[in-house]
């Protein structure tokens with residue numbers, strides 16, 4: 001069964017009192033809150049905690065909220081709400097097409113913030129689910145760059161993660177080594193084709209897969225690799 005999504009919120013606000021107030025309120029609503037006061041910290045936290053929603057103040061010291069929003073959007077579809085100081089800034093923001101999902105003008109009530117968060121999460125929930133690929137007991141979380149096998153985290157290198165994501169996104173489809181190199185490494189050098197074999201071998205080790213009797217990644221001789229579609233639950237229970 002797919003685990004319930006955790007509820008992590010990143011709040012980027014340089015005014016300590018405001019940050020504390022928002023954090024306390026959201027914690028009370030059951031959120032795991034990560035707060036910071038600069039864009040630089042926010043980008044770091046984005047990769048470290050992979051929040052489910054981001055509350056981002058526009059006026060920040062150093063890197064502006066606009067730039068932070070752009071940087072986040074370049075890599076993530078996470079629901080994002082911007083805080084602005086003036087109503088007319090919202091028009092400006094909308095014109096910039098930064099990719100924020102909503103805007104709240106200060107001052108705002110915490111109840112309003114809570115309602116807006118629920119709204120952006122509702123709107124994004126379908127896209128959100130597509131960010132997780134589930135094959136048998138394997139869950140690949142594309143947003144968090146996390147792989148879990150039967151609930152336990154599997155540590156993969158970025159390249160291994162990419163290869164697994166590509167294969168898993170179209171289970172049953174055969175990929176050539178060249179296609180995998182191209183997709184996972186973005187560049188093709190001579191001799192790299194065979195390096196895929198090493199990555200696959202490491203992947204199998206980490207997933208506890210057996211190349212002779214694969215459960216996840218199958219070798220297609222003379223061609224490349226494919227992800228095996230999940231076996232039925234009945235098979236699983238027989239194995240246990």
Ligand code: CA
Nearest residue numbers: 014057059060
């Ligand atoms: Ca501010």
